[in-house]
Amino acid sequence: MSEPVLSARALRKSYPSGDGRLEVLRGVDLDIAAGESVSIRGESGSGKSTLLNLLAGLDSPDTGSVSWAGSTDTGAGRRAAFLGMVFQSFYLVPELDALANVLLARRILGRLDPAARTRARDLLARVGLAERAHHLPAHLSGGERQRVALARALMNSPRLILADEPTGNLDEQTGGGVIELLLSLCASADAALVLVTHNAAHAARTRRSLLLTSGTLGAGRA
Amino acid sequence: MPWYLHLALRQLFPTGRRFPFFTLISTLGVALGVALLIIVMGVMGGFAYEIRHMIVDTEGEVQIVARSPIPDYRALMRKIDSVPGVEAATPYARDAVMLKFGDKAAFPMLRGLDLDSVSRVTQLGEYVRVGSLDDLDDDSIILSAQLAVSIGARVGDTVEVYSPLIINKLAADSVFLPREVRVVGILEIGHQQLDSSTAYGTIRLAQDLYGLGSTVHGLDVRIKPGMNEDDVVARINAVLPDDIRALSWQDSFSEFLWVLNLERNMIFFLLLFIVIVAAFSVTSSLLISVVRKTREIGLLGALGGKPVHVAACFCAQGLFIGVLGSVAGLALGLTALAFRNNVVLWITRVTQHPEVLRRYYQFSELPSHTSGATVALIVALTIVISTLAGLLPAWKAASLKPVEALRSE
Numbered sequence: 001m002s003e004p005v006l007s008a009r010a011l012r013k014s015y016p017s018g019d020g021r022l023e024v025l026r027g028v029d030l031d032i033a034a035g036e037s038v039s040i041r042g043e044s045g046s047g048k049s050t051l052l053n054l055l056a057g058l059d060s061p062d063t064g065s066v067s068w069a070g071s072t073d074t075g076a077g078r079r080a081a082f083l084g085m086v087f088q089s090f091y092l093v094p095e096l097d098a099l100a101n102v103l104l105a106r107r108i109l110g111r112l113d114p115a116a117r118t119r120a121r122d123l124l125a126r127v128g129l130a131e132r133a134h135h136l137p138a139h140l141s142g143g144e145r146q147r148v149a150l151a152r153a154l155m156n157s158p159r160l161i162l163a164d165e166p167t168g169n170l171d172e173q174t175g176g177g178v179i180e181l182l183l184s185l186c187a188s189a190d191a192a193l194v195l196v197t198h199n200a201a202h203a204a205r206t207r208r209s210l211l212l213t214s215g216t217l218g219a220g221r222a
Numbered sequence: 223m224p225w226y227l228h229l230a231l232r233q234l235f236p237t238g239r240r241f242p243f244f245t246l247i248s249t250l251g252v253a254l255g256v257a258l259l260i261i262v263m264g265v266m267g268g269f270a271y272e273i274r275h276m277i278v279d280t281e282g283e284v285q286i287v288a289r290s291p292i293p294d295y296r297a298l299m300r301k302i303d304s305v306p307g308v309e310a311a312t313p314y315a316r317d318a319v320m321l322k323f324g325d326k327a328a329f330p331m332l333r334g335l336d337l338d339s340v341s342r343v344t345q346l347g348e349y350v351r352v353g354s355l356d357d358l359d360d361d362s363i364i365l366s367a368q369l370a371v372s373i374g375a376r377v378g379d380t381v382e383v384y385s386p387l388i389i390n391k392l393a394a395d396s397v398f399l400p401r402e403v404r405v406v407g408i409l410e411i412g413h414q415q416l417d418s419s420t421a422y423g424t425i426r427l428a429q430d431l432y433g434l435g436s437t438v439h440g441l442d443v444r445i446k447p448g449m450n451e452d453d454v455v456a457r458i459n460a461v462l463p464d465d466i467r468a469l470s471w472q473d474s475f476s477e478f479l480w481v482l483n484l485e486r487n488m489i490f491f492l493l494l495f496i497v498i499v500a501a502f503s504v505t506s507s508l509l510i511s512v513v514r515k516t517r518e519i520g521l522l523g524a525l526g527g528k529p530v531h532v533a534a535c536f537c538a539q540g541l542f543i544g545v546l547g548s549v550a551g552l553a554l555g556l557t558a559l560a561f562r563n564n565v566v567l568w569i570t571r572v573t574q575h576p577e578v579l580r581r582y583y584q585f586s587e588l589p590s591h592t593s594g595a596t597v598a599l600i601v602a603l604t605i606v607i608s609t610l611a612g613l614l615p616a617w618k619a620a621s622l623k624p625v626e627a628l629r630s631e
Contacts, residue, residue, distance in 0.1 A: 058524060058625040080526025087628065091521040093229070095236035107225035108526050136236075152525075 003070050005159050005192045006032040006055060011064035013050055024050050026215030027064070034159065037183060037193040039203035042212035048196045051212065052164050055194060056085060069159065080109045083160040084153030084191070086182070088168035090145040092137040098124060098148045099133040105155040116155075123151035127181060143174035147181065154185055160192045167202060179205060226531040229522075230538035233511070244507050249547045251500035252608055256551025257558065259493050259600045260592065264559045266486045267596060268589030273482070276413050277471045279345040282442035283451055284458065285474050286311070288466040291437035299339075301461050302443060307454035309446045310342035313438040315428035320384035321365075321421065322400070326373040330419045332363070332383065334428020334438075343444040346409070346422070352377050353407025360426045364407035368418035379405050385431040401431060412587070443468070497604050501611035504543055508536055508615035512622075519619050520627025533620035537612040544608025548601045559590045 011028040014021040024047035032038055042048045053059040055066055057074025066074055068082050084105070092101045102120040106112050124133050127147035129140075137145055146166060153161055163182060167175030179195075179202045186193040195206055203209045210217045234245045292298060295313045302311045315334035320327055337358060341347055347355045350364060358364060363383070365375060375381050382400040391398035403423065410417055429435065445454045451470045458468040472479055512519065522532055558565070566588045 053625045056524065058628075059623075076523065076526050076528045078526075079524075085524050087521075087524075089517070091517060091524075091628070093232075093518055093521070095232045096229075100232070104225065104229070105525055107228060108522070108531075110224075 002034060004031040005034050005036075005069055006030065006194070007067045007070075008055060009065050009067075011051070011054055011061045011066070013047070013054060013059075013061050024215055025054070025061070028212075028215070028217050030055075030210075030217060032160070032192045032194060035187070035190045035192055036208065037186060037195065037206040038208045038210060039195045039197055039206040040210045040212055040217070041197060041200065041203050044198075046212045047215060048212055049164055051217075052162050052194065052196050056083060056162050080105070081156055082158055083162060084156065084158040086146070086149050086153050086161065086163040086166045088165040090137070090142075090149045090169070092145055092148055092152075094137050097134045097136050098129055098140065098144075101137070101148055102151045102155050105152050109156050120151070120155060123154055124148070126185065127151050142170050143178060146170060146174075146178050150178070150182055150185060154189055154191070157189060158191055160194070161186055163193065163195045163197075165196055165198065167197065167199060175199070175202070224531070224534075225527070226535035227538050230535045230542060233515075233535075234539055234542055244511070245543070245546075248500075248504045248507050248543045249550060251503050252497060252543060252547025252604060253550035253554060255493070255497035255500045256548050256600060256604050257554035258496055259490070260552060260555025260597065261558050261562075262489055262493055263486065263596050263600070264555070264590045264592040265562070265588060266482075266489060267591040267593060270479075270482050270486070271591035272412070272589040273475075273478075274471070276411055276416065277475060279349070280411065280416070281471070282312075282343045282444045283471055284443035284445060284455055285469050285471070286441035286443060286458070286462070286466060287469060287474075288440060290465070291434050291439060292441070292466060293437050295438045295441065298462075298466070299441060302441065302458055305454070305457050305461060307445050307449040307457060309444040310339060311441045311443045312336050312339035312343040313425060313441050315425055315432055315434055315439045317386055317428070317432050317439075319386065319421070319431060321369070321373060322382040322384065323373040323375040323379060328369055328373050328419075330366070330369050330421045332421045332423055332428060332431065334423055334425040334431075336425045343442050349411050350407050350409045355407070355422075357406040358422070358424055360424050360430075361402075362404040362406040363421050363423040363427070364409050365405055366417045366420040367408050367410035368414070369421060370405070370408050372418065375405050377405050377408060381405060383431060385433075387431070387433050401427075403427070494603065497607055500547070501540075501607045504540055504608060504611040505614055508539060508612055509618065511539075512536065512615045512619045516622060516627045519622050520624045520629075523622075523624025524628065529620040532622075533616035536616040536619050537609060540612025540615075541605065541609040544605040544611075547608065548604045551604070552597065552601065556592070559592065562588045562590060 008028055008030040011025050012023070013025040014023040028051060040048055040051065054061050057066065057079055065072055068074055068078065093104060096104060099120055102123060103112065103116065106116045106120070121130065121133060124130055127150055129144060129147055132140060132144065140148065166182065167178055170178060182193065183205055193206065195202070197203050210219065236242060286302065299311045299313065302308055313336050316331055318329055319332045320329050337355065341355065351367065353364065370376065373381070380402050383403055384400045385398065388398045409422065425438065443458065445451060455468045455470045462468060519532055
């Protein structure tokens with residue numbers, strides 16, 4: 001079997017709560033293969049976002065380890081090239097137009113060249129926003145903003161996409177379209193996907209569905 | 223361009239908006255500070271520059287002074303003329319006299335000039351508004367403009383000159399009659415003190431009035447263009463006897479120049495606080511920006527941006543505001559200096575008579591001289607201060623943890 005793109009071992013995470021500590025994750029193990037799509041569901045406060053932050057290297061576990069393609073280097077320098085992130089609230093930079101927001105990911109990687117501009121335009125075309133490349137986020141609808149965020153997440157051809165409730169701020173129909181697009185883009189880019197969602201229908205679209213309960217991951221297919 | 227500089231520029235000048243309010247106000251604050259510094263330092267520099275011009279134009283760059291009157295000054299002139307770097311030398315005799323015209327009296331310094339050599343050393347002839355230096359003879363004088371006004375004398379009038387020797391003669395119970403001389407010219411330098419208290423005659427007239435015989439009080443020396451004044455002074459001193467020495471104009475007016483310099487430095491220091499206050503407003507605005515953009519800062523971390531680069535993004539905004547404010551302030555300051563006399567004239571007309579300016583500030587026009595070094599210092603300090611203003615917001619931004627920043631409301 002080939003080396004997993006993402007591997008988490010015995011992840012534990014707790015937060016201060018009153019006099020004690022609230023244990024959110026109690027030993028999570030996870031392997032994601034290249035190009036695999038995995039959904040993680042769970043109730044509000046079950047620790048889905050906490051887990052995603054640990055997988056993204058944005059937070060550190062109390063114990064346990066995360067490795068990307070066999071390396072435990074999950075620092076900022078590697079993050080720009082290895083993974084793309086999609087958030088519930090889109091998080092586009094309001095001063096930049098759609099094209100510049102997509103290109104920001106490449107700028108941070110430090111490799112902005114004419115080919116990168118072409119790729120950014122291609123990605124915007126693929127998410128159906130070719131005509132709106134020079135529109136500011138304020139002039140885009142919620143669905144359009146999320147599609148710009150998808151293009152940005154894919155800009156650096158990452159091996160892994162982490163999506164944290166990407167349809168949380170969208171209506172059912174728009175959300176469904178975004179998930180469709182996300183899965184199709186990941187598949188064509190051969191990028192693995194970890195999708196955190198509340199929506200069972202969206203979760204069912206992924207190859208593997210997991211459920212986070214009581215701080216541990218288990219099979220979640222209903 | 224690195225992403226943090228690109229983002230800094232975009233945050234100051236977002237796509238589709240020419241000049242956001244925050245950028246405008248911050249830049250304006252810095253620009254006003256720079257403009258004020260440029261204007262005030264320009265005028266202060268102008269005073270110093272004009273004073274130098276007046277001293278050099280009327281007395282040359284180097285003065286030869288002695289404890290007692292100098293005998294055989296012609297031999298000394300020849301010796302000084304032969305010193306490398308010396309253009310020419312001219313003798314002078316100078317003392318206070320009493321001038322009387324009708325029932326009005328004044329007590330100016332009367333300076334005796336050697337008409338054969340004075341024009342090779344000084345530019346006095348260019349300041350004669352009525353008449354000419356060539357009109358002078360041993361029975362005539364040229365009055366400075368305000369002195370002539372104060373005693374009511376005009377060209378062609380005869381005035382009485384009372385020598386300081388009159389005191390000695392009175393003590394010896396003898397009578398020393400005043401000398402009657404014609405006014406043959408009016409001279410105006412543009413400096414209130416010189417224009418109200420100076421008269422010029424021939425060296426012979428001054429020697430007679432001061433009882434000098436064939437001696438003089440000193441010599442004025444002009445040095446060749448491009449020569450270092452201090453080097454020439456040292457060479458002249460090497461050929462002078464012990465009781466006579468050469469002083470550069472800076473040495474002769476060292477205390478005055480020291481005070482002038484002290485004033486300039488103090489004013490510079492105090493006005494710099496305007497830039498510092500403007501920088502505080504930049505800090506405040508950028509801190510608000512950090513709070514407002516907390517989730518964007520978190521996003522930058524999530525996209526792989528390093529904390530040091532996030533910090534650089536906010537520091538760069540201070541830098542850009544400093545550069546922009548300096549350029550705008552420089553343009554504003556230099557424009558104001560170009561129109562300074564129109565402004566001053568308007569103010570004096572509205573408030574007081576224009577003569578007030580001349581009486582209290584010595585000059586008929588507001589002088590200005592802006593040196594490149596001063597401009598460079600102002601711009602460099604402004605940019606450094608503005609960049610430092612971005613440090614605190616930069617540190618705040620860099621210390622935000624992406625995961626907490628993304629979670630913030």
